[in-house]
Amino acid sequence: MATATLTKAHVPPVMALWPVDPTSKKEDLTQLQNHLLQAAYLEMSTVPMYLYAMLSIETRGSSQWDPGMGAFRLIRSIVVEEMLHLSLVRNMLVALGGRKKIKFYDKKFMPSYPSLMLHRWPELTLHLGPCTKELVRGVFMEFELPKQDQTTDEAIPDGWYRTIGEFYQSVGERLAALDKKTKGKVWKGNEPEFQYVDAYWNKDGGGAPLIVSDLKSAQDAMKIIVEQGEGIDPKSPSVPINPLKPVPGLDELPHYTKFKRIADGVEPLGFVHNLPTDPKSADYGKKEEPAAHSINTLFNAAYCYTMHMLDVIYDTSWKDLAPGKENQRYHLERTFISLMQGVLVTVAETMVASRLHGPVSMIQNPGPTFEFYQLPEQGKKAHLIKLCEQTMHYFPELGGDNSVLWLLNKMPDV
Template sequence: MTDALEGPDAPNGSRFRRRTFLASAAAAAATPVSVAGTTQATEPPADGRTPTPGRGSVGRLLAVPEPDRGVPWIRSALQVAVALELATIPAYLCGWWSVKDRDSEAARLIRRIVGDEMYHLGVVSNLLVAVGGRPRISDAAPVYPGPLPGGVRTGVTVYLSGLTKSFVHDVMMAIEAPEAPLAQGLDNYLSIGLFYGELQRAFRTAAPELSTRGQLFQHIGSDVLRPVENLDDVERVMEIIKEQGEGTASSPSDTFEDDHPAHYYAFSEIYHGRRLRRTGDRWEYTGEPVPFPEARPMARVPAGGWPNPPAHVLGLLQRFDDIYSTTLDFLDRAWDTGDDRALGAAIHAMRGLEAPAVELMETEIPGGGGTYGPAFRPLPTRRAT
């Protein structure tokens, strides 16, 4: 996937290691939901399009005994991954688009993370195709505000708004929170890598035949999406995602190939206004300043979308949602058919989202309370042509 966010601050060959959302699934899965009489995931439809996950699906998946985690289980787990990775992108895009100075450090950090999540979406989609499934991307598009797909991070509500400290803390940091933050005073979470670990174990046990047919190859930011050809490739891409997640137990960045922190720590630096630095045996936000940027005051999108918007705002919202729907449709087509041109069309369409989004963010809500913003509400499914 050609990088829709590529620019002069994306160094060639660099790899921004970060905490993936998929690893977060372990938090919800730590207390599995009992599924009476269920020992295997449901077989996907004949067309290979894996059913989209429901609430609590991660817990139900991890309640399945290990010997019964065959190819259908792997497909179901990977569709959860598709939904999880997709759910982060609209929220992070709203935060990025709202920043007025795109050369600011905060904007650069968020921009890289958006590219990372796009890469993750590509990886899990390729893996799903490799085991005979098809990612359902349009169907997986979440409703905002709402919980995270699959029942992960219970209690976190993902909403859309411009960049504020509360948005950084309550949405961005909450999504990406690691098991044991290096800086003190933060809530701990259960095992971050559990879900990927269970997926890796299932691949090893089931040893499914992998097909490269329909998988895609593209550059995504500083990463390269490649077809997975064998189980070694599966291990490699999963380890990359895990390593790009939380860093290590001793440092947020000492396993990285560049000096960029994992997602949680990047967002935390924006929130605290300082780089995370080690002082003796402690990590503290006492490094160089990370000024909080001036942002367009996009208000929090209410449940059900903006009520009774003026005609010109309604037109912008419809224009945005049409482009968003087209992007999702082309992504579906790309992995349904292995068509790189469809993937390119999706990226081209996605670039068109920014203009109406920013125009909305610069349109005041009557009566005050900030400005409008995109609601990411896909139109009824229609296949891209």
């Protein structure tokens, strides 16, 4: 295969951590697992990027009829489906005996920005940025570009695919080849009780988690991922809300088309906060921007705690049920939703609604940096509470009844 040199942005470390070889034998289990690990990173890389743009759209105190609400909801539905895709990819890994191979709370796994999109050639650099038509058209739509046979005649680097569609097609072929070679025994290491099966958060998107136990269920999981966005056939103007059990009339737009509605102005953006592009913690100096520094630290800690809780959920069997006690897996899944929606999103919304110091002519709001934060080995919950109490000096609304602080006190200490 002809190769090219990567010259732009940062190549994600997962390329070296879990290398893939498009020319390798389809029956190679390690290569299939590495493909799925990179697929998980690929799905994960969209979540902070889309959330950042979504949060930049002013909705606090807005009427549901205000401009921007439609665009906000469209992006939110895409984020929900990307989270579904992430859980389906991890379920496939668990089914193939790879449960211990992935940790979400891992500096090498968590995306940073700017960085290169995996398996896209020519290069596409991903950014955290306020929602604009230019960002949506130039980055988001390009990320969700429908299946293409080949995007360019240009040589590509070793270990890369030209498109996500090509990448996922290879994953499907490898699943089928390995299942055939082993006569179905490749699934013997499956631990279904550790898979994610209940989408308590999936109220704004299509599809649902499913247990992967054989080739058919793995192909069903792939069908959901591909049809909703990554690698969809460009001739399909819509996709079923339930890709596995389609009902006539119950359709939705694929991710590319949803973003196109924003880029074309069909869904107006309304007021968008002036957030920085690709912010880093160092941009919010403790002396120069104490409020932004404090709330961004809290956000990153809560973000990493959310990733850590996902890991704990995947290490907790839903079969474990002590007599007379609540199922621990169920409790973790429910409190995870409260952490994500009530803590993480609320802290981010509070942050983007504040102001950075600077000239009046350069008014800018701080945006969350989605960076890795090293939580203590013990006392993670207490650490978050302490950070929240410190941040309340600048943002007292984080305290009180039904507040971020109130919710943190109700979180499990994991």
